[in-house]
Amino acid sequence: MQFLNHDFYSNVNIVSYIDASMQTLINSNQTILNSLEYLLFYYIKEDFNANFYSLYNTDIDMDCLGFSVIQRNTRHSIEAYLDLVNLISDPDYLSVMEYCARTKREFNRKYKPYIKKNKIFNIPVKYDIATKLYNRDIPEVLLKVASNSNNYSHPNVFIKIIKPDEFSEKAFILRKLLNVNLFVLTEAYKLIVQKFNNATFPILNCQNCNPFLARDCGICFENEKAKFQNLIDNGLITYTSPVQTGYQQPPVIR
DSSP states (O other), rough: OEEEEEEGGOSSHHHHHHOOOOOOHHHHHHGGGGGGGHHHHHHHHHHHHHHHHOOOOOOOGGGGOOOHHHHOOOOHHHHHHHHHHHHHGGGHHHHHHHHHSSSSOOGGGGGGGGGGGTTTOHHHHHHIIIIIIOOOOOTTHHHHHHHHHGGGTTTTTTTTOOOTOHHHHHHHHHHHHHHHHHHHHHHHHHHHHHHHSOOOOOOOOTTTGGGGGOOOTTHHHHHHHHHHHHHHHHHHHEOOOHHTTOOOOOOOOO
């Protein structure tokens, strides 16, 4: 029996940092809650939470679909992230979002060169807009993960079944998915900070972010991100169930 490392659910980690930082930001500017940018960020953090809930007390040995729940949520999160990147880059991108939501029948013509004949703004098109029109540096792995996850958008019974003893393949898939989720969540958070706080991390009065000592709370952010990344790279698995150890339910980003 193999489970996700319990340390991912610690009360002090990148999740709790972003939660506290966002709450501080919202307390100083309530209009954030009514913005489309925050709604996109909310989708992303909701998917992030759902992914870790799905892994809580899940025996990884018994997974045979390659973490189908995480695959679906991650695809959704990637698309929300690309929308967020593009909307923050240019308010005209709202026309694309309205067109996709079918609230408007037209979109700004400057996006026409990026779509195919069927006029669908899918993830590859949104990625091209972000990287080619707005010159954003976004890893191609997001495209690959989103493409692979398309197999899980419907109840596809013809996908490859992973056997219980093929742990190395499961670990490879899980690490890739968690890496993408960590990237999308943290980069989306930074975009919100850029949009609503002039790219300045809110001060949380922790040890590393004392403004009187010229310290930046961004150091705290990078430290928590690095700790989470280290768990993905070097501490992915444990062999005891969270229930057996009396471990608490995973925290939620509000």
